[in-house]
Amino acid sequence: MRRWVDLADVGDFVALRKGELTRVFPEVEQLPDISIAPWWPHSVLDYLRHPSLSGAVLTS
Numbered sequence: 001m002r003r004w005v006d007l008a009d010v011g012d013f014v015a016l017r018k019g020e021l022t023r024v025f026p027e028v029e030q031l032p033d034i035s036i037a038p039w040w041p042h043s044v045l046d047y048l049r050h051p052s053l054s055g056a057v058l059t060s
Contacts, residue, residue, distance in 0.1 A: 003060040007031045007053055011041035031056065 004025065008015035010033045021028045036046040047053055 003029065003056070005029045005031050005056045007034065007047075007050075007056065009034055009036045009041035009047075011035065011038070014042050 004027060006016075006018070006021045006028050008018070018030065018033065022030060031052055034050055034052050035041070036050050037043055040046070
């Protein structure tokens with residue numbers, strides 16, 4: 001693994017809160033907060049479509 005990023009919608013009720021991963025895994029890169037979908041913030045398709053995630057995948 002070359003890169004591990006933490007990215008979650010601010011309204012995603014399933015995702016860990018920002019910073020929780022880095023308490024256990026300091027190498028996790030924190031990406032800025034995003035908002036993928038106001039009505040259903042846990043959609044995998046909306047995550048995959050978001051430029052922050054696609055950009056992280058492309059540069060890894």
